[in-house]
Amino acid sequence: MERSPGAPLASSPEEEEEKAAVEFGHHGEEEAPEQDQQQEEAAPVVLKKGPWTTAEDAMLVDHVRRHGEGNWNAVQRLTGLLRCGKSCRLRWTNHLRPNLKKGSFSPDEELLIAQLHAQLGNKWARMAAHLPGRTDNEIKNYWNTRTKRRQRAGLPVYPPEVQLHLALTKRRRYAEFSTAPELSPGTAAAAAANVQAALNAAAVSAGYTSSRPAPLDLARQLAAAATSQAAVHQFLSPPPFSAPSSPWPKPFARNAQYFQLAHSSPVSPSTPDLSLGYGVRGGAAADQSRLAPLAPPLSPSPPGPNRLELPSNQFGQAPPPASAAAGFGGGAALPDQHQHQHQNAASLDKMLQELHEAIKVETPAALAQANGGGGGAVLERHGGARDNRSDDMDTLFDLMIPTLNAPDTVPLAPAAAPNHSGSTSQHSSDDQDPSTVDPPAAGGASSSDQDWGFDSVCQWSNMSRIC
DNA sequence: AAACAGACCAACCGCAACTAT
DNA sequence: GATAGTTGCGGTTGGTCTGTT
Numbered sequence: 217m218e219r220s221p222g223a224p225l226a227s228s229p230e231e232e233e234e235k236a237a238v239e240f241g242h243h244g245e246e247e248a249p250e251q252d253q254q255q256e257e258a259a260p261v262v263l264k265k266g267p268w269t270t271a272e273d274a275m276l277v278d279h280v281r282r283h284g285e286g287n288w289n290a291v292q293r294l295t296g297l298l299r300c301g302k303s304c305r306l307r308w309t310n311h312l313r314p315n316l317k318k319g320s321f322s323p324d325e326e327l328l329i330a331q332l333h334a335q336l337g338n339k340w341a342r343m344a345a346h347l348p349g350r351t352d353n354e355i356k357n358y359w360n361t362r363t364k365r366r367q368r369a370g371l372p373v374y375p376p377e378v379q380l381h382l383a384l385t386k387r388r389r390y391a392e393f394s395t396a397p398e399l400s401p402g403t404a405a406a407a408a409a410n411v412q413a414a415l416n417a418a419a420v421s422a423g424y425t426s427s428r429p430a431p432l433d434l435a436r437q438l439a440a441a442a443t444s445q446a447a448v449h450q451f452l453s454p455p456p457f458s459a460p461s462s463p464w465p466k467p468f469a470r471n472a473q474y475f476q477l478a479h480s481s482p483v484s485p486s487t488p489d490l491s492l493g494y495g496v497r498g499g500a501a502a503d504q505s506r507l508a509p510l511a512p513p514l515s516p517s518p519p520g521p522n523r524l525e526l527p528s529n530q531f532g533q534a535p536p537p538a539s540a541a542a543g544f545g546g547g548a549a550l551p552d553q554h555q556h557q558h559q560n561a562a563s564l565d566k567m568l569q570e571l572h573e574a575i576k577v578e579t580p581a582a583l584a585q586a587n588g589g590g591g592g593a594v595l596e597r598h599g600g601a602r603d604n605r606s607d608d609m610d611t612l613f614d615l616m617i618p619t620l621n622a623p624d625t626v627p628l629a630p631a632a633a634p635n636h637s638g639s640t641s642q643h644s645s646d647d648q649d650p651s652t653v654d655p656p657a658a659g660g661a662s663s664s665d666q667d668w669g670f671d672s673v674c675q676w677s678n679m680s681r682i683c
Numbered sequence: 684a685a686a687c688a689g690a691c692c693a694a695c696c697g698c699a700a701c702t703a704t
Numbered sequence: 705g706a707t708a709g710t711t712g713c714g715g716t717t718g719g720t721c722t723g724t725t
Contacts, residue, residue, distance in 0.1 A: 267693070267719085289710070305711070306694070341713055352713075357692060360715095365690080 264298040268307055272297060276304055277312050310351045317349030321358060327375060329355060334378045 268276075275297045283294065285308065288301030297304070310316075321329070325347055332343040340352035340359075347355065363373055372379065 265695075287710080301710075302696090303694075309712095310693075338714065353693075356714075361690060361692090 261292065261298065263292070263300045263303075265303075268299075268311075272299065273307070273312055276307060279304075280308060280312075310353050315349050316351070321350075325350070326358075327377070329359060330374050330378045331381070333359060334374055334382055 264272075275295050276291065276299075279291050279295045279297070283290070288305040288308075291297055291301060291304045292299060299307070328347065329343060332339075332346055336342055338356075338359075340356040343355050344350050344352040366373055374382070
């Protein structure tokens with residue numbers, strides 16, 4: 217199989233075509249384009265399958281340079297390349313397109329993928345939109361391999377940060393459903409401290425000490441979020457969904473961006489476009505998904521560690537960044553929100569209490585103790601602490617409310633907070649609820665526990681192969 | 684050194700959505 | 705509105721590489 221698609225493409229198109237013809241002849245697989253053209257009327261063109269050759273790559277690249285991206289079915293007609301349009305598009309997208317990043321994923325990218333998968337499920341293309349230079353195929357391959365490996369080893373699929381994120385999300389849904397969403401900044405800050413305490417306790421119970429500090433400074437982030445009433449409101453209550461419209465132009469024009477940006481626009485995963493990944497399939501919207509990482513963010517987010525992730529635009533009414541930013545200075549609650557603060561405090565306390573319990577069970581040490589081989593996710597294992605109603609509510613929310621993004625809890629992922637772009641259907645039919653994908657932990661919490669420790673981002677990312 | 688298993692990766696396939704006529 | 709063509713996506717397959725026995 218052809219392993220390095222990035223072969224030299226420096227020669228002229230004419231030379232490449234000549235080369236291609238020679239190569240086809242050598243392989244005895246295809247006719248030279250000229251001959252093929254003559255036979256075209258007589259017999260249908262037999263398109264080639266299998267690995268691409270360097271010459272074919274060159275022909276395709278040249279074609280795109282001349283005619284632009286898109287109209288893939290014309291490639292065969294215009295160049296004599298014996299590949300179907302679909303194959304051409306795939307080859308271009310996955311291997312020949314400029315700005316493609318090759319090589320293994322960085323730890324940051326791996327963590328980001330985990331976060332994105334937790335939020336989006338198997339939406340590889342949308343995940344790829346958050347990872348500049350990476351293709352959906354690449355991410356899919358990575359995830360499938362890695363997941364298979366971890367499941368075989370009896371390890372949870374997601375790193376602890378993501379698991380916690382999911383736990384928070386569930387608690388938040390529950391809190392949202394149970395009470396009104398408003399919350400005073402002071403209460404939220406106190407709650408954040410409680411969460412941090414819970415994390416610390418969990419870490420200690422798992423054998424992690426201050427010498428191995430946890431990467432999750434959740435309290436700080438929650439406290440930051442708590443300073444913004446608007447942000448807290450968003451944190452707890454998503455605006456209703458409305459499909460966005462796409463301002464992006466049709467194909468062909470987009471091709472220019474590839475070539476223009478190929479050498480000029482280093483992109484960073486730290487700047488995910490908040491407008492990415494709407495659930496609009498195909499067409500200009502899909503094009504936007506693919507191009508967006510190369511384009512400047514439509515709504516710049518406040519820089520710095522305290523940057524607060526806003527809820528997904530999928531819910532329509534893009535949250536005005538200004539409101540959240542303004543809140544950082546200690547924004548005052550809206551008058552009609554005050555009346556719910558008391559309820560919310562109680563609700564959040566309850567949420568935190570449950571979260572604490574969940575985390576306690578989730579930690580490797582506790583898991584080893586508590587788990588008799590029962591499967592299920594963190595919260596399912598923790599199900600005993602919840603009444604039927606909350607279980608039902610979770611199920612209900614799983615069905616009707618896409619996973620929301622809490623304020624970014626992962627310092628590592630710069631971008632992080634992929635902005636859950638959401639789609640009308642959160643997961644594909646075969647997607648599992650991300651919060652329940654933890655494999656049965658039968659013997660799982662063992663030697664590899666450190667992989668999922670609270671300070672284990674690196675271990676997780678750099679996990680050696682488990683066979 | 685050979686056989687084997689697992690990981691990795693590229694490519695294909697089928698389906699669905701979108702667009703043009 | 706119907707239809708055909710195009711594009712994008714996700715699942716799957718099969719070849720190659722790599723490490724282990």
